[in-house]
Amino acid sequence: EVQLMESGGGVVQPGGSLRLSCAASGFTFSRFSFNWVRQAPGKGLEWISYISTDGRNKDYAVSVKGRFTISRDNARTSLSLQMNSLRDEDTAVYYCARDRGSGDLHIYPYDRWGQGTLVAVSS
């Protein structure tokens, strides 16, 4: 069974840092590209980052570029999101989501999602 499980969320002060992880199982992790998508409380979905199968290609939303860093470890079948300089507006549930297609073109919808981890930025 395909599973994605996020962890690492919590409460952090503005300007602080947090590292999210997404543990994957039940499929060949290295064949798929991944994304982080967030959802502020009561709001819609916002794509924030993408990483290709080998980790060489990365992409970020303007809202997080320069502050967030996506990475992956194919040997450990895990995905990470390092979040620095956190702001109030970063408060959200963060989901890891798998590209439906295999390969390194960022042109697929997301066919598997984790349950999400809540990040709350508050003083």
Added chain:
Amino acid sequence: DIVMTQSPDLLAVSLGERATINCRSSQSVLSTANNMNYLAWYQQKAGQPPKLLIYWASSRESGVPDRFRGGGSGTDFTLTINGLQAEDVAVYYCQQYQTSPQTFGQGTKLEIK
């Protein structure tokens, strides 16, 4: 960025009836290279992550009931749910995945009338 706009924001439909949700993109998501529309629909039930229903505008994901149907091309798309069931209560999102940033509509909340 491609802006995705859904209508209505809230939709109330009786059990067994048809629900129709619209999605419009600010520019075409139809690729002239392969004649495919880079448009997906997701369903998000309360407290759950989104679930992929439809991709390429009209292809149903495995396991999705055939009462869910996607249509449209270019900039105008629809998600139709025939024979609404109680379990279909959710927020529905469209998404374009042709161009980065891949953007979502604001969501349509579907309720039972």
